[in-house]
Amino acid sequence: MIQLRNIRKVYQTGFNRLEVLKGIDLDIQAGEFASIMGSSGSGKSTLLNIIGILDEYDKGDYHLDGTLIKELSQTAAAQYRNRFIGFVFQSFNLLPFKTALDNVALPLYYQKIERQKRQKMALEYLDMVGLADWAEHLPTQLSGGQQQRVAIARALITQPKVILADEPTGALDTKTSYEVMQLFKKVNQEGITVIIVTHEKDISDMTRRIIRLRDGMIEPESESGQIPATPSSAS
Amino acid sequence: MFNRDTWQEILTTIRRHKLRTVLTALGVFWGIFMLVILLGAGRGLENGVEYEFRDEAANTVWVRRGITSLPYNGLPKGRQVKFTNEDYDLLAEQFEGIEYLTGRYFLSGNTTVTYARKNLSFTIRAVHPDCRFIERNILQNGRYLNPTDIRECRKVAVIGDIVRKDLFGEQEAVGQEIRIGNIVYQVVGTFTDTGGDNEMRVIYIPISTAQKVYTGTNEVHQLMFATYDMELDEILNLQENIRATFARRHQFDPEDRKALYIFGTAEEFLKLNSLFASIRAFVWFVGLGSILSGVIGVSNIMLIIVKDRTREIGIRKALGATPFSIVSMVLQEAILITGLAGYLGLLAGVGAIRLLESVSVEYFRNPQVGLGVGLTATLVLVLAGALAGFWPALQAARINPIEAMRGL
Numbered sequence: 001m002i003q004l005r006n007i008r009k010v011y012q013t014g015f016n017r018l019e020v021l022k023g024i025d026l027d028i029q030a031g032e033f034a035s036i037m038g039s040s041g042s043g044k045s046t047l048l049n050i051i052g053i054l055d056e057y058d059k060g061d062y063h064l065d066g067t068l069i070k071e072l073s074q075t076a077a078a079q080y081r082n083r084f085i086g087f088v089f090q091s092f093n094l095l096p097f098k099t100a101l102d103n104v105a106l107p108l109y110y111q112k113i114e115r116q117k118r119q120k121m122a123l124e125y126l127d128m129v130g131l132a133d134w135a136e137h138l139p140t141q142l143s144g145g146q147q148q149r150v151a152i153a154r155a156l157i158t159q160p161k162v163i164l165a166d167e168p169t170g171a172l173d174t175k176t177s178y179e180v181m182q183l184f185k186k187v188n189q190e191g192i193t194v195i196i197v198t199h200e201k202d203i204s205d206m207t208r209r210i211i212r213l214r215d216g217m218i219e220p221e222s223e224s225g226q227i228p229a230t231p232s233s234a235s
Numbered sequence: 236m237f238n239r240d241t242w243q244e245i246l247t248t249i250r251r252h253k254l255r256t257v258l259t260a261l262g263v264f265w266g267i268f269m270l271v272i273l274l275g276a277g278r279g280l281e282n283g284v285e286y287e288f289r290d291e292a293a294n295t296v297w298v299r300r301g302i303t304s305l306p307y308n309g310l311p312k313g314r315q316v317k318f319t320n321e322d323y324d325l326l327a328e329q330f331e332g333i334e335y336l337t338g339r340y341f342l343s344g345n346t347t348v349t350y351a352r353k354n355l356s357f358t359i360r361a362v363h364p365d366c367r368f369i370e371r372n373i374l375q376n377g378r379y380l381n382p383t384d385i386r387e388c389r390k391v392a393v394i395g396d397i398v399r400k401d402l403f404g405e406q407e408a409v410g411q412e413i414r415i416g417n418i419v420y421q422v423v424g425t426f427t428d429t430g431g432d433n434e435m436r437v438i439y440i441p442i443s444t445a446q447k448v449y450t451g452t453n454e455v456h457q458l459m460f461a462t463y464d465m466e467l468d469e470i471l472n473l474q475e476n477i478r479a480t481f482a483r484r485h486q487f488d489p490e491d492r493k494a495l496y497i498f499g500t501a502e503e504f505l506k507l508n509s510l511f512a513s514i515r516a517f518v519w520f521v522g523l524g525s526i527l528s529g530v531i532g533v534s535n536i537m538l539i540i541v542k543d544r545t546r547e548i549g550i551r552k553a554l555g556a557t558p559f560s561i562v563s564m565v566l567q568e569a570i571l572i573t574g575l576a577g578y579l580g581l582l583a584g585v586g587a588i589r590l591l592e593s594v595s596v597e598y599f600r601n602p603q604v605g606l607g608v609g610l611t612a613t614l615v616l617v618l619a620g621a622l623a624g625f626w627p628a629l630q631a632a633r634i635n636p637i638e639a640m641r642g643l
Binding site: 052075 | 239240243244247248250251546547549550551552553554555556557558559560632633635636637640
């Protein structure tokens with residue numbers, strides 16, 4: 001589903017040249033449930049932006065579902081995002097002036113689906129995350145967990161191939177975090193590839209594959225559950 | 236692009252940002268409102284001044300006699316210059332360019348006007364027939380004075396509409412006899428005048444009759460004429476020629492401005508025209524200023540709108556909004572607000588102008604504003620708003636969603 005070959009990314013700020021990704025090779029198959037871990041500065045956000053077609057890369061190739069994602073126009077990038085990818089964010093990022101239902105329906109607006117059908121589908125997805133009764137509430141009237149579930153429904157409504165979640169539990173307490181992870185698990189069981197960026201070990205432990213990033217490189221992988229010892233002498 | 240969904244999106248965001256919307260709208264509203272008021276008021280002033288001067292033909296020249304203030308050819312100063320019928324003939328025969336000419340003779344002594352048992356006082360002017368065109372009298376009934384009246388010194392009178400009403404009421408006036416002082420005149424015509432009530436409180440009688448009946452001289456007190464359509468410098472030239480001729484005839488120094496007064500409306504009209512031009516320039520200057528401040532206001536608000544909505548735009552982009560949809564969303568919102576506010580400003584301005592219309596002040600009349608001007612101004616504001624919004628909108632469309640959502 002996702003195929004990264006020797007992805008490099010450099011940020012140039014003034015005279016400083018910061019190499020964030022130093023040649024990433026990564027394959028994620030359809031239906032995987034993976035997490036990307038790494039400390040801040042490890043490049044995981046940049047990697048996520050590239051996978052999510054929110055940022056460009058300097059070198060290498062990125063294939064998403066067999067399509068080469070490279071040097072796309074903004075419009076084409078937006079269309080791929082809309083069609084392939086569902087985003088879930090740490091801070092939920094619901095539009096505060098729209099009801100839960102309208103928030104969930106928003107991606108369909110950009111697919112030019114007519115309003116009635118949008119609303120009907122949005123209600124189905126809200127029901128799926130257990131929030132059908134909250135459809136007419138504004139985000140501020142919902143708890144953090146509920147907001148994140150609305151956000152997940154919004155990510156799912158376009159029936160994307162991949163769900164990208166950036167620290168989806170970062171703003172939630174442990175119990176709610178686990179509920180949200182259960183939801184991701186359920187989504188994954190329906191065949192959607194789920195990639196979660198996190199720095200919480202207990203969250204990544206709930207995924208089936210852990211990808212570790214360090215200084216712009218992917219560390220050798222091991223199966224989930226067996227965390228490789230971190231080299232203490234790494235410089 | 237302009238489907239129901241788009242509008243729904245826009246209306247939702249407008250409702251969400253009431254204060255911001257109201258502020259933007261207010262700037263545009265006020266700009267248009269002030270422009271319309273200014274243009275209307277300027278126009279009203281122009282109409283008012285024109286109205287005050289509407290009574291006389293635009294190219295009327297008065298020739299008035301005076302008293303010499305300079306000695307001339309051995310003659311002392313302080314002599315009264317006197318006009319006679321010969322001066323009238325001189326003007327009529329020797330000067331090109333005079334279209335209508337009349338002398339005037341002012342009656343002295345008892346000029347009480349009597350009909351039946353009514354004794355009233357009116358202005359009596361003894362004139363030549365051309366007076367009708369110079370004063371712009373509009374004949375209502377009967378006829379005006381004619382050359383035969385002058386030649387035969389007939390005792391006939393043409394009366395203004397108010398004179399008619401006061402003396403005769405609903406009765407037919409033409410053919411009746413009235414007394415002016417002790418002389419009986421037959422009313423041969425009635426007229427109205429656009430110059431206001433005072434011009435309709437006038438009785439005109441033949442100048443020759445007045446000269447004969449009241450003093451027995453051929454004296455003329457004043458001369459008035461209207462020129463053909465001439466350029467101002469031609470009229471001034473004519474006036475100077477008349478002055479020189481009269482100076483020779485009446486033995487006074489041509490430089491003696493107090494011996495003879497020649498006064499033409501053309502000069503006045505020229506002054507008025509330049510006054511109007513300044514008023515118009517001022518109105519446009521202030522009006523464009525208020526439009527400009529409206530434009531700047533709109534631009535500022537557009538910057539704020541985009542800044543304010545960075546996060547929202549980031550979210551929308553992550554969800555698949557194309558740059559075009561972002562730009563058009565921001566622009567349509569701007570156009571809707573400025574357009575609506577501009578339209579309301581136009582309506583309010585026109586309404587205020589209507590109110591001003593009922594105000595009756597001298598030199599202010601019929602304020603009006605061309606709808607085209609108002610609409611153009613509104614369009615300019617809307618376009619300016621759109622243009623001002625375009626750049627920030629474009630910037631917004633380039634926002635990196637992740638950075639935008641991390642909340643800046």
